[in-house]
Amino acid sequence: xxxxxxxxxxxxxxxxxxxxxxxxxxxxxxxxxxxxxxxxxxxxxxxxxxxxxxxxxxxxxxxxxxxxxxxxxxxxxxxxxxxxxxxxxxxxxxxxxxxxxxxxxxxxxxxxxxxxxxxxxxxxxxxxxxxxxxxxxxxxxxxxxxxxxxxxxxxxxxxxxxxxxxxxxxxxxxxxxxxxxxxxxxxxxxxxxxxxxxxxxxxxxxxxxxxxxxxxxxxxxxxxxxxxxxxxxxxxxxxxxxxxxxxxxxxxxxxxxxxxxxxxxxxxxxxxxxxxxxxxxxxxxxxxxxxxxxxxxxxxxxxxxxxxxxxxxxxxxxxxxxxxxxxxxxxxxxxxxxxxxxxxxxxxxxxxxxxxxxxxxxxxxxxxxxxxxxxxxxxxxxxxxxxxxxxxxxxxxxxxxxxxxxxxxxxxxxxxxxxxxxxxxxxxxxxxxxxxxxxxxxxxxxxxxxxxxxxxxxxxxxxxxxxxxxxxxxxxxxxxxxxxxxxxxxx
Amino acid sequence: xxxxxxxxxxxxxxxxxxxxxxxxxxxxxxxxxxxxxxxxxxxxxxxxxxxxxxxxxxxxxxxxxxxxxxxxxxxxxxxxxxxxxxxxxxxxxxxxxxxxxxxxxxxxxxxxxxxxxxxxxxxxxxxxxxxxxxxxxxxxxxx
Numbered sequence: 001x002x003x004x005x006x007x008x009x010x011x012x013x014x015x016x017x018x019x020x021x022x023x024x025x026x027x028x029x030x031x032x033x034x035x036x037x038x039x040x041x042x043x044x045x046x047x048x049x050x051x052x053x054x055x056x057x058x059x060x061x062x063x064x065x066x067x068x069x070x071x072x073x074x075x076x077x078x079x080x081x082x083x084x085x086x087x088x089x090x091x092x093x094x095x096x097x098x099x100x101x102x103x104x105x106x107x108x109x110x111x112x113x114x115x116x117x118x119x120x121x122x123x124x125x126x127x128x129x130x131x132x133x134x135x136x137x138x139x140x141x142x143x144x145x146x147x148x149x150x151x152x153x154x155x156x157x158x159x160x161x162x163x164x165x166x167x168x169x170x171x172x173x174x175x176x177x178x179x180x181x182x183x184x185x186x187x188x189x190x191x192x193x194x195x196x197x198x199x200x201x202x203x204x205x206x207x208x209x210x211x212x213x214x215x216x217x218x219x220x221x222x223x224x225x226x227x228x229x230x231x232x233x234x235x236x237x238x239x240x241x242x243x244x245x246x247x248x249x250x251x252x253x254x255x256x257x258x259x260x261x262x263x264x265x266x267x268x269x270x271x272x273x274x275x276x277x278x279x280x281x282x283x284x285x286x287x288x289x290x291x292x293x294x295x296x297x298x299x300x301x302x303x304x305x306x307x308x309x310x311x312x313x314x315x316x317x318x319x320x321x322x323x324x325x326x327x328x329x330x331x332x333x334x335x336x337x338x339x340x341x342x343x344x345x346x347x348x349x350x351x352x353x354x355x356x357x358x359x360x361x362x363x364x365x366x367x368x369x370x371x372x373x374x375x376x377x378x379x380x381x382x383x384x385x386x387x388x389x390x391x392x393x394x395x396x397x398x399x400x401x402x403x404x405x406x407x408x409x410x411x412x413x414x415x416x417x418x419x420x421x422x423x424x425x426x427x428x429x430x431x432x433x434x435x436x437x438x439x440x441x442x443x444x445x446x447x448x449x450x451x452x453x454x455x456x457x458x459x460x461x462x463x464x465x466x467x468x469x470x471x472x473x474x475x476x477x478x479x480x481x482x483x484x485x486x487x488x489x490x491x
Numbered sequence: 492x493x494x495x496x497x498x499x500x501x502x503x504x505x506x507x508x509x510x511x512x513x514x515x516x517x518x519x520x521x522x523x524x525x526x527x528x529x530x531x532x533x534x535x536x537x538x539x540x541x542x543x544x545x546x547x548x549x550x551x552x553x554x555x556x557x558x559x560x561x562x563x564x565x566x567x568x569x570x571x572x573x574x575x576x577x578x579x580x581x582x583x584x585x586x587x588x589x590x591x592x593x594x595x596x597x598x599x600x601x602x603x604x605x606x607x608x609x610x611x612x613x614x615x616x617x618x619x620x621x622x623x624x625x626x627x628x629x630x631x632x633x634x
Binding site for chain 1: 510512514515517518519520521556557558559563564566567568570571574575583584585586589615616617618619620621623
């Protein structure tokens, strides 16, 4: 009773939360809520409602998939029967297990978030700008390139400012110009898996190429065995005639073995020394740069380095793909006592931010050169360095020294971006193998075909990473609380 | 005389005055650590010890998440053997610690920061780049 009386005394006026009638059905929204992946600023493609994340150009990935599926399909159909009968039925079983593992790791590499760093919020960017301006003390002209130096384990490392993402990149991170994202512990962008290889999917990538090496060698060896055994019985030519598929398999495997096995070897070396492809190409930690130059990230011994790379903790995705984009609701009071829900802080702040002119979108931004469009199209033409052996990499642009001119594009600031291309191209002659890379003349590599519309989501829902935080429910809770207040007033 | 309060009025009692960003500290490598330097904007709001303790606890929690322990090693091996399907049923160690961190931040907000007109944002919502501390300005009218 007392409550009722006090309610009558204070009449709460109705507030329209969405400029619509307040007594609308609670879950009917004026504008449909977008998920964050729909508003993602990078050049990525998302499938399965944000669960699957790939680069924009995925044509070569489908080629990889087709090659693997067709070769293995032919193997199981034509060779396995003979081998199971003549030798042992374990062969198809092992082959099958290897094939499944290869496929699993390939899909995992291609579909995971490689470790993309979300772009800075406007407030953060403004704050950083302010700090930089204070440090520079100069206005009126374009400030010099922004770098921060930090000493890690005795080595001086330069942290570069990314103009696209408006953050100082953490050490070992790099901006992928193809995907237009900063990626943590950036290794390279692999067209064959249709994604960047970074912190979160490097181990899957390594498992993929390792298991693919085994699979290729396995198929190669057993197809040769099949042909040999069968030619003992029937003669060589008739053996070939009976299983023409075997010839195709041998050819594919022969060319694959060189590139894939070499690549696995290269990455094994990288893992054991805890380097990324990016660092290795630039020679960041090579002793040729200086006597005191060493890798500050290495744990000292091969075993720990391998464990760290392959079995270390797997961080979750930092970009909340399946959460809802915060609608800019211009009203509301924030309770000053505590937060009732995990994830509530962000929505509160965005609401408060909208209310304050202080935190309006910053008006003066530094000149930002978005180099994204130009880079994406000119990728293959800019090949200037190649690794010997199986691994051809195509850096975009030249590595610039940190004190270069202010006209930095994000790509230049990102230094050399190695694009990983195997010479899995059957029409080209084999490159000579080398345990370490040396620079050869640039070679053409089939550029990823442009923009295939891979619109169909795949059948299985491969949950890469379950959504971790759920600010969506906060908004609806909020609406309900407002309506609740309004309802009370109508007593 | 009926007093009317609208939510808009209530909102004006509390407004965001400023935001302070605690940046990452990379001196130990790529591990997630935040700088413990006390920002000047917070000098009047909270004492240094309290602040440093919060940051230090957060740093310890993040270090625990990223530690190369035998537990994470076993988890990694198990995951590899089961083709990573094991994560459909169970959470990674990192995620468990992130939940702990979220709870800790919520608790700190309730007990320490909110009474002083401050709000900590969980760094995971900022991509583990910064700890965002919002300073609220109290413009409430005395009732």
